[in-house]
Amino acid sequence: MIRKFALSLLLLFVLFLAGCWNREELNEVAIVTGIGVDKGTPEEGFVLTYQVVAPRTAALTKQSSESGGNGPIILYKGSGKTLFEATRRTAPKLPRRLFFSHSRLFVISEKVANDGIGDLLDFIERNDEFRPTMQLFIARNSDAYNLLKASTPLDKISSNSIVEETRLSQKIWGNNLQVTLGEYLTNPQIPTVIPGLQLSGSDVKVSGLAVMNDQKLADWIEEPEARGLLWIKNKIRSTVVSLGCKPKQNGVGLVITRSDTKVRALMTTNQPSIQIQVTAEASIGEDDCAIDLTDPDEITKLEKKMSNQIKSEIDAVILQEQHKKLDVFGFGGTVMRSDKRYWHEIKDEWKDLFSQVAVKVEVASVIRRSGMRSKSFST
Template sequence: MRRLLRTTLALTLVLTVSVFSSIGCWDKKELDKLAIVAGFGVDQVQTAEGDRLLLTAQIIKADQVISPEQAGGSGKQSFLTDQSYGRTVFEGVRNFTFESSRRLFFPHNRVLIIGESLARSGLHPIIDFFIRDPEPRPKQYVLVAKGKAADILSVKTGLEEIPALAIYELLQDYGATSKVYPVTLQDLTKDLASKTKTAVLPMIELVSTSKKKTIMLDGTAVFKSDRMVGELNINETRGLLWVLGKVHSGIIVFKLPPYRHDISMEILEANRQIRPELRNGKPHVTVVIDVEMIIGEITLTKNLTVPRENEKLERMASQGIKKEIRAALAKARQFNTDFFGFGEAFHSRRPKAWKTFGPNWDQIFPQLPVEIKVSTVIRRVGEATKFPILQ
């Protein structure tokens, strides 16, 4: 009898606990109660109450994505753009609930776009939310919009159903040209926290023609501390990528004197080394770049694959690369922003000397002598050895 009583009691206890633990899922998040954010934009706007942040969320409509032919047939968009205002990002995010029946859900956010005017006035006030909150992922890309982020997120573009995912794919494929520098939230956090290395972010712009609007990646925004101070164009961006060692592929086009025809070479592989040195006690940086190339396209009829012409081609390619790096370096000196991370190279590899001149890096950097050594090797000439038609 007593055993029966005890068994009953124990069972009741187990059942009560399990009832409380299973229905009491305080943090449950059901898919049909969430608005999954794919892209998020932040702008600064003037309203009647003063400066406000305009938040734009591109939300995936799950039911439309599931049946694409239906969605395509009915001409429905598979995403929804929603907007809200707030003094801080967090307030704005909660203010979405005024008009959206579902709570914004950030773990699947792929791109964070920041309006240019906001970027110029400083990133610190808005970036904290994305680092502090447990929902946003560290690997989402951050971009600066030329103009307003809200405009970019409202355009249906390209082949992808969701524009934010299209932007994400564009950034993923930056290697085809190596003229765009994709920056993740984590990279940006590191750059903002670094004492010497300054942040850069890719820029995106809305191009409207008479027929339709599209979005396009264009150049790089340069930051000093957390404020945007200038831009790099696409060639300068590749100059930056060369030094950062992020060039994976891409095309270099140049003219080989004395001919007036264009030659395009494809980058096969690139390696770079940054050598921080001290010459007479003064900091000096050597950037060494080794590139392997393929001849991609030759638009003149002369046979260039003989050894002497080959060397000339290699030299010209090296000069082309140097020119790109010098252009980026000139911009870096102009804005006094060390986005190459030369300061950090000194800090990690010349720590003793760094202690003496590190604190004055801002004064040293614009005058820092930078030597650029590029060596190019042509590995293959493509499928043709000579110009195919006239020979």
């Protein structure tokens, strides 16, 4: 009896699970791959741009898509006093419903970032269709619309190309940082960084890190200071450190194969200080200085130069942001975890304290491999 009842109950559940009650056919939706926000005229307010995949041309080969038509993407724009109004004004221009599940890119123009993105954050968090995994960018010296419009040679959909370029920039060179909407929205009140994008001719390139403070653009971090920030945040996975020799300024190229950064807060007489310890391992990728790599003393000299180079990049970005009183490194959180009672006493004054806090940087470098040759062709 119990077995029959259980079987009947199971069959009943299957009836409720059958079918897709909220299904949407592919020919009924417009797949949005990128979103841009610009500042319009006072009458326009915000200008919202959606990069939508053109179904017919996206599947064509590069040769056939270049022969004519609008290419694999179409841009739709709408303006409004609020972002919600701009969205509703854009929707009637499309014959299909906007579909955001494949959106990868969210670009904010520099003008919008200068005025503040508080309204934008409110709009995003209230809309359950926006993906928190979308990559967030600031458009430098350009409108977000023009960046979304730009063509990329290797990928027909520019949003995909830009996101992958940023990922590789962080992974291989270590001069940029991927930031998602979800990561930024976890605590938008504290200083943080967002990668920048810039037009270079008809191409789009990753350019610097935008420092956001109180939801407004406060500063730009360029190379090599941008890499110094990634050293502090323990985000360096691989990069190249170039060292000089006489008469060449960059004669030795070291490939970082492993790195680890530890940040600690030290309390002495109620005055916090920060200690940064970086451990880096490298291989020699190029030697145009005729260095005898079989000599341990020469390797030791290179390791010391490498440590000094890394330390100089870290010191430079700390000096820049302390001058601006922008704790993009999270030193305040480090102090809080070290001494919560002290943090509650000084957290309202941390902005001024951060600009004066002593930071000690220690770098230990090791060169593990010299490559397939022990002597340079320049010898």
